[in-house]
Structures are given as structure tokens and as C-alpha cells.
Amino acid sequence: MKLNVSPDTIPPRGHEAKRVSIMDAAGKVFCRESFAGANIDMIAAEAGVSRQTIYNHHGDKENLFVAIVRDLTERCNAGIFATISTFPDQPKDLEADLIAFAVRMNRNCVCNRDGKFLRKLIQTEGERYPELFAEWREQGPGRTWPAIAARFARLAHAGFLDIEDPDVAARQFLALANAELQTTFMLGGTPDDDEVLQSATHGVRTFLRAFGKRQQVADAQKHSPPTGA
Amino acid sequence: MKLNVSPDTIPPRGHEAKRVSIMDAAGKVFCRESFAGANIDMIAAEAGVSRQTIYNHHGDKENLFVAIVRDLTERCNAGIFATISTFPDQPKDLEADLIAFAVRMNRNCVCNRDGKFLRKLIQTEGERYPELFAEWREQGPGRTWPAIAARFARLAHAGFLDIEDPDVAARQFLALANAELQTTFMLGGTPDDDEVLQSATHGVRTFLRAFGKRQQVADAQKHSPPTGA
DNA sequence: ACAAATTTAGACACTCTTGTCTAATTCGTC
DNA sequence: GACGAATTAGACAAGAGTGTCTAAATTTGT
Structure with missing residues (x-):
């Protein structure tokens, strides 16, 4: 004005x-x-x-509310894309790099203040503002998921993973990384660093058991994933 | 009175x-x-x-609200335990049986009316009634997750799966089965039968890629102890 | 059909909230 | 220091919601 x-x-x-x-x-x-x-x-x-x-x-109140949601959506999206840009395209240690990525995603985008607020507002008021949250859906999951899927597709193409459907794999990657944080999220809590790391570690291990290359069958004997130490 | x-x-x-x-x-x-x-x-x-x-x-209003949540918790728990009792302990076709189980779980416990209501109330009011929802947490996830984990442990013991930590596997199973329904849940929607089947199918396939018995690599275990790399 | 209990509609006092208005004050800038 | 814009406290009307009360109507068991 x-x-x-x-x-x-x-x-x-x-x-x-x-x-x-x-x-x-x-x-x-x-x-x-x-x-x-x-x-x-x-x-x-x-x-x-x-x-x-x-x-x-x-x-008025409704206007303020809409402004908040738009602002949060924008900020969260920026954070997610910033984090996606740190995806390990040329991993040295695939497991460790993916765990670190999952932790970054959770800490910086899902568990942080903005992420928590946006999630809560969507869950709570989503049904009341269909067009506003349709907007979020398009700008958020509609754009971030394909972006993550593209990274996984690239990783598969480079021979690090064995993935058929990158979109499915991307969603499952995120689901696995959060698998142990669900109850905490439900109640509005914020998991601590240890829980995030724990969930990401278990999630990525399972993800790699499902989608990791199994070189044993091919020809390798020594070039197995260097995880431990 | x-x-x-x-x-x-x-x-x-x-x-x-x-x-x-x-x-x-x-x-x-x-x-x-x-x-x-x-x-x-x-x-x-x-x-x-x-x-x-x-x-x-x-x-009064608050009393009514508490009664609703208690009622929903009880009914949902009953449904979950009833569904757990249909877990395929002696699967004929492991993939098909687990998919069917995942679908039952989603349809009868997560996506049905009570499940949707309870989830929404927990998400929305969880922070305002800590003791009430602590109760839910104990009675709900606190009892159902171990029950599901026990079934997976049995399945692993019977040689159908290769699972180290059944609790983790159980949480990941549920997370994978719902992986493609998250956005819909967020906005309060109810996924249709097809989406549920789709998500369950993809989820179970990935789960079995991770935890299914692989004769070729059954002995090629390469898992190091949990490290915060 | 009768008596007790329950339900009902409506009015009611009370509180809380929204959104507006006004006049005084503070802030930023020149 | 002075000007204009923004902020402030406070009062205000209008509306909505809670919880109570009463008297009439209905249902229930016997």
C-alpha cells in the first residue's frame, strides 16, 4: 500500500x-x-x-496467516534446494556421504524452526485453505522431490546405485531417513542431533542394502564399499 | 453424577x-x-x-475433547492389534503376503476414519495436552511397534528374512509402506485404494531388497558397528 | 397409563476476540 | 530543531462462544 x-x-x-x-x-x-x-x-x-x-x-488475521505460510514455504524451499545442492554426486564413501546428506536434510530443512512451523501449519490448517496449500504442494514436494530424484538417477547412472524408479527411490530415501522420528514429529517435538543421526544411519544402511550395487556377483573381490574402520 | x-x-x-x-x-x-x-x-x-x-x-468442552481422544486411541489400538494378528507368519508368497499386510494396515488402521481423526488430533493438539498424548504414545506406538517387531523377528528366525534389529526393521517397514502417502496425509486427505496398494507394493519390494534372503550374498555380510562417521 | 429421568429450546450473563478509531507519542530524516 | 510518517495505548462497538438455568416436551421403565 x-x-x-x-x-x-x-x-x-x-x-x-x-x-x-x-x-x-x-x-x-x-x-x-x-x-x-x-x-x-x-x-x-x-x-x-x-x-x-x-x-x-x-x-486482518487471515491475511497475516496467509503471509506467514507463503513466507515459510519460500524459506523452506530455499533451504531444501540449498541442501540438495550438497548431494554427493561423486561420493568417496557412499554410505557416509548419504548419511551426512540425510542428516543435513533433516537438521536444516525438516527439524529446524521453519520446517517445524510449516509442517505444523500444513497439518493443522491444510484442509481449510486448499488453494494456499495446493500452492505449497506444487512449490514444495512438487519441485523438491523430482530434484532429489534426479540426483539419485545421476548416482545410479554413474554406477553407484541400482535404481529402477528414481522417484520412488527418492521418496523412500526420505521416508527411511525419518523413519525413527515420526512419533516425535507427530507430537510437535524436535529430535536432538543424536536421534537424527541414528535415524539417518539406519535409514541409509537399509537404503543401500536395497539399492546399493552388489559387486560380488559381477567380478570384484576387493572393491567392496569402504564403510567401516 | x-x-x-x-x-x-x-x-x-x-x-x-x-x-x-x-x-x-x-x-x-x-x-x-x-x-x-x-x-x-x-x-x-x-x-x-x-x-x-x-x-x-x-x-465441558475440554472434558469432551479428552473423552474423544481416549476413545479414538482405544479403538485404533484395537484395530492395529487385530491387524497385527493377521501378520503372515508362514508366508506362501512373502512379497505378496507382506504387501497384503501393509495394505491391511494402511486401510484399516491408518487411512480409515478413526486413524485419520486420531492422527490429526495428535498433530494439532499434541503439544497442548502432554499427559494425554504421552498416554497415547505409551498405549499406541509403545505397544504396537514392539508387537510388529516381534513378528518380523519371528519371520527372520524362521529363515524368511535377514534382519539384525527387528525394531528398526519394523519402523522402516511402516515408513516404506507409507512413503508415497505422506503428502496426502499432511493435507488431511485420504488416499484411495490404488495409491495405498501402489505405496505398499513399492515399499515392500524395497524392504525385501534390503532384508530378503539373498542366497548369492547370504554370507557376504559387510556390516560394521554403528559409528558416527 | 404413570412416574421418573432425560432431552429440548430458548434465554441469559459473561467472557473473549476482532477490527476500528482517536489522540498522543516516538522515530527517522532533513 | 522540525517535519512527516509510523507506532502506540486505550477505548470502543459488534459478534461469537461458553456454560447455566428454566420450563416444557419427550422418552423410558413398570
Whole structure:
């Protein structure tokens, strides 16, 4: 609603700070209390801002909510793509590298603050805002899953894995990496580093038992996956 | 508030019918609207009952909510144990039998009405009622997962599978069986029979690639102890 | 058919929340 | 220091929801 002519004077200084702290607090409160249970005064207090300021910035509660979800979706997506870019395309130690990747994915995208908030909001309010969450579905899983699948396909093509359907494998990789965190996620908890590592380790081992190359049949005798030590 | 002396005259007849229809409607509405978003008039209307009757039966909104969760937990647990009892202990066709089991588990326990409601309520209100959901955790995953693990352990002992840690395998089995339903669950949807079969088939195939007996490599074990590499 | 228990509709007081408005104050900038 | 924009506290009306109460209607067991 404020169209400044000069392109670099967009918002003053404290203005943006307030905006951020409102988004921050609103995410926290919506996540904790659900849309209906949250109230604007709570958010204002948590943001250290007056109620009126929130109305000035966002108009009404629903508008604020939508802004939060869009913001979280965007930030989470960025994080996921950043993490995908660290996928081990030329692994030295396939098991260790995939475990490390799974841990990064969980820690930086799934278990972190934004990931937790977005997941909770989707679960809680998904049915009430079909178009908003359809948007998330397209921008989120719709784009990240194929990206991960492509990496696995490349790894298979390079001879590191034996995969028929990379899309299926990608989904199963993620499912396995989280297999032991499900209950914690359900209750809104945040698994600690050890649980994440544990789940990723078990998940990747099983994944490699299923999709790892079995060279014994071919011809090798010494070039087995260098895991231990 | 009504202590009847004779132990079998507990509730009349239509009384119980109302009780059931209240529980039914309340589950639906709490699930759809969240605790804060649900209101008693909505539940009363959906149950075909007057508001006062709900207050007569359950005292207040919170009490009603707790009763719903307890009821759902109990019913879901019963369903899960009933399904576990159909686990293929002496499989004729291991893949087909495990797929069928995974489908039963999903259809009768995870994707059905009660399963969907309980899952949603846990996700949505879990943080607000720690003791109630701790109870669920103990009665639910705390008892069903070991039960499934025991079945897999038996199957491994009988020579059908090659499993080191049955608890891990059981969790991974369930994770794989649901791997392709995650997004749908997130948004509160109910996957159709085809999606369930698809996910179960892919999941079980991968599970068997990882844990199935491979005669050629049965002795080529190359597993090192858990290390945080 | 009768008596007791239950259910019902409606009104009610009370609280909470949203969103608006106003006037005073603070902040950023020149 | 002064100006304009943003923020603030507080009051406010309107609406919605909870939980109670009452008197009438209905159901249930005998």
C-alpha cells in the first residue's frame, strides 16, 4: 500500500524490523495455538509491537496467516534446494556421504524452526485453505522431490546405485531417513542431533542394502564399499 | 453424577445412542476445526442433539475433547492389534503376503476414519495436552511397534528374512509402506485404494531388497558397528 | 397409563476476540 | 530543531462462544 518512487528507499529501517518480528511471532503463535486459537494480542505481545501495527501491516488475521505460510514455504524451499545442492554426486564413501546428506536434510530443512512451523501449519490448517496449500504442494514436494530424484538417477547412472524408479527411490530415501522420528514429529517435538543421526544411519544402511550395487556377483573381490574402520 | 445401585442398569437405551452420536460428531468437528475452532453448537447440530445434552454428558468442552481422544486411541489400538494378528507368519508368497499386510494396515488402521481423526488430533493438539498424548504414545506406538517387531523377528528366525534389529526393521517397514502417502496425509486427505496398494507394493519390494534372503550374498555380510562417521 | 429421568429450546450473563478509531507519542530524516 | 510518517495505548462497538438455568416436551421403565 505504500508505493515509494525512489527504488532504494523502500522501507525506512525500524519498519522492516517490526515486520520481521511480527512474522516471527505470528509463526510461533499460529503454530502453537492453531489459527483459531491464536489471537492478535498474543502475537502483538510476543512481537513487542502494538496490535494496531499488525493491522497496519497485514490488514486482518487471515491475511497475516496467509503471509506467514507463503513466507515459510519460500524459506523452506530455499533451504531444501540449498541442501540438495550438497548431494554427493561423486561420493568417496557412499554410505557416509548419504548419511551426512540425510542428516543435513533433516537438521536444516525438516527439524529446524521453519520446517517445524510449516509442517505444523500444513497439518493443522491444510484442509481449510486448499488453494494456499495446493500452492505449497506444487512449490514444495512438487519441485523438491523430482530434484532429489534426479540426483539419485545421476548416482545410479554413474554406477553407484541400482535404481529402477528414481522417484520412488527418492521418496523412500526420505521416508527411511525419518523413519525413527515420526512419533516425535507427530507430537510437535524436535529430535536432538543424536536421534537424527541414528535415524539417518539406519535409514541409509537399509537404503543401500536395497539399492546399493552388489559387486560380488559381477567380478570384484576387493572393491567392496569402504564403510567401516 | 448418577450413581446407580444396580450394576447393570447403567444407561437406558437411547441414552447410549446419543452418547455415540455425540462422540461421533465431536470427533469429526474437532478434527476438522481444531479444538479452539470447534464450537459446541456445531457439534450438537452435527450430532442431532441439543447443546444441553452435551453438557449433561461431558461437563465441558475440554472434558469432551479428552473423552474423544481416549476413545479414538482405544479403538485404533484395537484395530492395529487385530491387524497385527493377521501378520503372515508362514508366508506362501512373502512379497505378496507382506504387501497384503501393509495394505491391511494402511486401510484399516491408518487411512480409515478413526486413524485419520486420531492422527490429526495428535498433530494439532499434541503439544497442548502432554499427559494425554504421552498416554497415547505409551498405549499406541509403545505397544504396537514392539508387537510388529516381534513378528518380523519371528519371520527372520524362521529363515524368511535377514534382519539384525527387528525394531528398526519394523519402523522402516511402516515408513516404506507409507512413503508415497505422506503428502496426502499432511493435507488431511485420504488416499484411495490404488495409491495405498501402489505405496505398499513399492515399499515392500524395497524392504525385501534390503532384508530378503539373498542366497548369492547370504554370507557376504559387510556390516560394521554403528559409528558416527 | 404413570412416574421418573432425560432431552429440548430458548434465554441469559459473561467472557473473549476482532477490527476500528482517536489522540498522543516516538522515530527517522532533513 | 522540525517535519512527516509510523507506532502506540486505550477505548470502543459488534459478534461469537461458553456454560447455566428454566420450563416444557419427550422418552423410558413398570
